[in-house]
Amino acid sequence: MRSWHGEGIWYGADFNPEQWPEQTWVEDVALMRRAGVNLVSVGIFSWALLEPAPGEFDFGWLDRALDVLHGGGINVDLATATASPPPWLAHRYPETLPRRADGAILWPGGRQAYCPSSPVFRERSLALVEAVARRYAEHPAVVMWHVSNELGCHNVHCYCDVSAEAFRRWLRDRYGDLAALNAAWGTAFWSQRYHDWAEINPPRTAPTFANPTQQLDFLRFSSDEQRAQLRAEREVLKRLAPQPVTTNFMIGTGIKYLDYHSWASDVDVVANDHYLTAADPEAHVGLALAADHTRGVAGGDPWLLMEHSTSAVNWQPRNVAKTPGQLRRNSLAHVARGADGVLFFQWRASRAGAEKFHSALVPHAGPETKVFREVCRLGADLRALAEVRGSRVDADVAILFDYEAWWGAELDSHPSVDVTYADRLAALHGALWRAGVTADVVHPSTDLSGYRLVLVPTLYLVHDADAEALRRYVEAGGTALVTYFSGIVDEHDHIRLGGYPGAFRELLGIRTEEFFPLRAGERVRLDDGATADVWTEWLHPEGAEVLASYADGPLPGVPALTRHPAGAGAAWYVGTRLDEAATDRLVARLLAESGVRPPVPAPAGVEVVRRRDADRSWLFVINHTDAEARLAVTGTELLDAARCDGELVVPAGEVAVVREEAATDRPIAAGSTAGVPTAEPPVDRAAEPA
Template identity: 55%
Template sequence: MVSAVRQWSGPGLAFGGDYNPEQWPEEVWAEDLRLMAEAGVTLVSVGIFSWALLEPEPDRFEGAWLDRVLDGLHGAGVGVCLATATASPPPWFTERWPEARPVGADGVRTVFGSRQTYCPSSPAYRERAALLVERVAERWGDHPALRLWHVNNEIGCHNSRCYCDVSAAAFRRWLAERYGSVEALNEAWSTRFWSQGYTSFAQVQVPARSTTFPNPTQVLDFDRFSSDELLALHVAEKEVLRRTTPDVPVTTNFMVHSNTRDMDYGRWAREQDVVSNDHYVLTTPPNPTTDPRAELAFAADWTRGLAGGEPWLLMEHSTSAVNWQPVNVAKLPGQLQLDSLSHVARGSDGACFFQWRASAGGAEKWHSALVPHAGTDSKVWREVVELGGALQRIAEVRGSRVEADVAFLLDYEAWWAVEPPAGLPTPSRELRYLDTALALHRLLRERHVTADVLTVGAEGERLAETLAGYRVVVVPALHLVSDATAAAVAAAAGAGAQVLITHFSGILDPAGRVRLGGHPGAFRDLLGVRVEEFAPLLPGEVTALDDGSRGRVWSELGRAAAGTEVLASFTDGLAAGSPALTRRPAGAGAAWYLATALEDEGLQALLDRLLAAGGVRPVVAGAPRGVDLVRRRSAEGSWLFVLNHGGTAATVPASGLDLLTGREADGSLEVAPRGCAVLRERG
């Protein structure tokens, strides 16, 4: 859960984005303020990559330019999310401390010339960053424009794993604290295999390039350590800010995305006053889904889960094309607002972008912005102004929460274990941690059913209590799981939930060791299923089930215990005759097990059974496919978001006042192609 309920101050919903006036001559700044007023901008992030300007030489601090920027924004009524500017050290830093540059797994040390060129464990970086944060906080901590502190920027985006000697020493200290003794480390790492027994922590190295497979638990612990080291950067800066400005909330922008896995945001969420996220639509390969907007919805629901169900803040997304995909697809008319309101529907109290004005030079000059290269006589600017007006008209939704009867339970450590680095063996490289979760979430969304996406690390000891409130709980590929988490899942079924556990779950304990006695290990008794052998499928191979459905990627040789209902069995291959889908009563609920990756038709049938058993109803019954429906509610009322992703008009059975148009809907609402409505519902 988040560390406290501290919302950023300011009117209505946040609208704006990264503002980098230092890229432009000062005569442009006045035009920026005029255009911000025209668009209805309420919040901008300032100073993210300005360390080299704020401190052009060690201990020479230059802040007059930022004084003028903040004063101008305050005078224009625009709030500021002020960055600590620590995201990219300036040239003088790496010149003076060249050893602070990160080292890759291949042993190559990076050179200066990009961003985030620092080792997260570097004492020099940590010291200089803390000094900069202290100066920024002392100078601008009481500025009237300040609404929120922005620590660093996308921490770990490009330097999440460092293999230098400093990191190795920090890793050894982390291990000593975690295990207490080298004997406990040897036990956890199974070091009797391959003669790896250590006699002191000093012998332990980072799992960089080696002769063959590294120790898998060593790799897992290095993932844990690396995430913790990055989180420590945020915590250190937050502590400096707290001393100077105890009442100003602090955030750092997450990158909750289906292809970002290096940071355990479940643990990070506990250290945020406001959970914020950067999200960009994945439109070209390689990406984890064939439906980019379904992935957007999943990421937004996941961010809300990290925020403990509280409102969060969309810190960055794009007005149109990004600059880092193989082909950077521009957004169609209407998609700018549709994407923005999709995040707001799913809990964000605003919609901010990278960046305010498109850069004329630099590495991101082809990235879209609120003010594009073409200026204000452009499709993008007209849609920006339209969105600003829309957010003003729906400002009353701020602070409300999203309703959901279904929960997904994810875990970053399980993700690391399911998809280890290329140098480690796995039963199948075709197994991808989020594939089943994304497919099930997409099909739920098509059924107009909203789901919370929860994370084990964010819930901590409250997991059992949290899960008990849901009618359906989906546990996809929870491969590595603690006894406490397994007990919380079982408790959810006992309390009345329909719990679906999918293949490759419950296999490993937190040390990465196989739970013996038959799979699915930690969930074997709850499910009443015992698997004796995995039977992964080749790429493109299909396995048939006796209910007519088909599976891919995975099958299992096993059997069901007495009292477990077999709903479908495999009909071919090694797993022929083994259970593919089962159900077992558990207290007031039931535990279901899916032993393959079903194709859509089979998943749809399974979801229908689960939702019916759990008594889960759609947000609105009878709505057409292609329309996203989400309800936010507070003590003051409820708001129905209707988002038409289709290419034709859609009619939805709904009533209320559409805040976007001012029109009343009395039982029926028509929404244009790629159009939106936000209904203040009656009663």
């Protein structure tokens, strides 16, 4: 297989020539060259044009489009074009249409109107992949394959009869016999005992709560069905073509039901789509979380930002445009956090269709615009950063993340609807961001030994082996923090008996006998001055030291924050939803205890991340504030090609990337902060007023 890496950082967009007359393609390629674009994704939504009738292919226009791109030196990430079936598929084979839990059919006219378990869809889509791969495997422009597009974005859960049959097959593989399924699903409750596989269905709309383990298994099955499409397409491509294979994940944009940690081994390069949450004025912090999670899915290796936006999108309630400089900050923040490519949806803004108000590299107003000027500037930036390609990101902190724990934590009939999985994840990651500390967001089965600190937000469902791995990590000298509603159930969603948080009780040296969720809007005070809401619990220390207790609320005097020395390390627990300032203070204490420091001290709102290879390191400094920032850095600033000796000045809203000199003189140890010139303890910095 060929490498997915180019000579530098990939830069480009989805290019949809089928939306435009061919004379526009020539202008497009000239503009791409002006902007420094070197990679475009082509053909993603072109099935209906490539195969106008079953088995009749029309590749003429795509041949010409690829030749025009190649003539201009533009590389191609070629789509398998299976992202959305043509209208003829549903017309001829209506059984391929997906159904909702209530039986309603999801009709064509949007996109992804297919049942993920449909054998007809599978057969037709693989025939297309085979035709495309045979035709273009040797095309000199093609450097990568792009399977489908955002698999499962709209059709992840299908409740049709075909899917029901596939679900039964999946359950037989998982459990072997009905006795095991009945035990796992707890069917002794509510008279649900199954005596025949044919009695089992997906969790279709029911009079009341469906069996939680049935729901959980259906979510696992559904993620696996989408993954099966990826694997089937990949198999065809691997048989016929030498280029690496990817597909675009959607990590960190609220997509919940695709277990990307399990999918990572099915792609040659992890690629992600990320869009800002327009309603969040601090959306760049969420961007950092998405990038850190994508890197975690990629096992720390460089990855590809397959899509983001130059400005507004079209699918949120209020689609906020990016202010001058924001496109650059967003793009380079992804590179700082491990992206070796920056691509967008899409090259030229559409005239028609559902996404015509989605921004692009070439807006409706044409190239004489803020957006296109910034696009050209970013192209120059990425050329200047070519040497960063292939390097990895320094991170001493891990945050554990498991899609199954997310699914489990947010099932229905739980103690409080206010407990959401993303909440503590974002809170802890946000506190690290404000402290200037980079974290990898990784699956609980990841080797944790290289990290100084491990944060465990809301790991409601945990496998025995993963709980045991956390215990070994702490006993070997690590520091860990576990938050409330973690370790509650096993992989079948069965309560771990004997007191909460079952899986982590001994490690944490505590035992909770009862949850005391709070009413909407209710707040409690702690005796260390913190406030909290949403959740409290009746917790008994069993070896843990009490660091703070409730001062009021339903449980005055009961511990809320504990620390348990275990082996050579320590395991902390927080049993309530601390406010932001208290979360920052808690994280600062954990960083101090575990000896984690930011790469370089920086003012609040200035993001600093370090990438490193065998003998060099680069400091990315992104100034999100309205004020100039000064940092103690020595090296060569690459974007402006200027020296900085001891002081780096980054104007308001700007970005700097410095090839460091001090850092390269020091020995490099994995998971260490070697080369930090004058780092202050993070505890001081986090305590500064915002």
